[in-house]
Amino acid sequence: MRFMIIVKARVASDGGEPADGDVLVEMIKFNNSLMSAGVVRWVEALEPSSRGAQVQFAAGQRTVISGPFPTELIAGFWIIEVSSRKQAVEWACRVPLVDGLIELREAVFQILPVTYDEGFERPG
Numbered sequence: 836m837r838f839m840i841i842v843k844a845r846v847a848s849d850g851g852e853p854a855d856g857d858v859l860v861e862m863i864k865f866n867n868s869l870m871s872a873g874v875v876r877w878v879e880a881l882e883p884s885s886r887g888a889q890v891q892f893a894a895g896q897r898t899v900i901s902g903p904f905p906t907e908l909i910a911g912f913w914i915i916e917v918s919s920r921k922q923a924v925e926w927a928c929r930v931p932l933v934d935g936l937i938e939l940r941e942a943v944f945q946i947l948p949v950t951y952d953e954g955f956e957r958p959g
Contacts, residue, residue: 837876837916837942838923843935844908849883861931869915874926877914884908914942 848854854862869875881887884902891898917923920941927939 836918836920836923837914837945838920838927839940839942840913840915840923840927840930841938841940842910842912842930842932843938844881844884844910845935846908848910849885849903849908858931858933865929865931868929869913869926874915874917874922875913876916878912880911881909 866875866878869878884904887902887904889900889902889904891900915923915926917926923939923941927937930937
């Protein structure tokens with residue numbers, strides 16, 4: 836079972852305020868524990884929403900909206916593969932946040948291959 840652990844951004848972190856050095860050290864330790872356990876499949880930290888865009892779909896029309904965005908901010912995520920929801924929750928509870936919110940979502944199915952060595956070109 837694959838799950839996405841989503842770290843919700845705070846207004847300060849989405850504004851580009853750097854993370855506390857101690858928090859970064861703890862995040863590195865957490866990432867290392869995920870890797871040692873063999874459960875992490877992907878991990879990313881995201882740029883602030885001011886550097887992003889949203890595409891709104893309405894009545895067949897598309898509208899591009901430039902950031903920053905006032906709500907639903909995401910700071911980063913992990914994709915993990917574990918044998919149960921309980922295990923996913925246990926990993927999510929270990930994320931070293933002092934304040935904040937984590938959202939955990941199970942992946943329904945995989946659409947594309949996880950490697951680029953099967954004739955698919957790497958984006959970019």
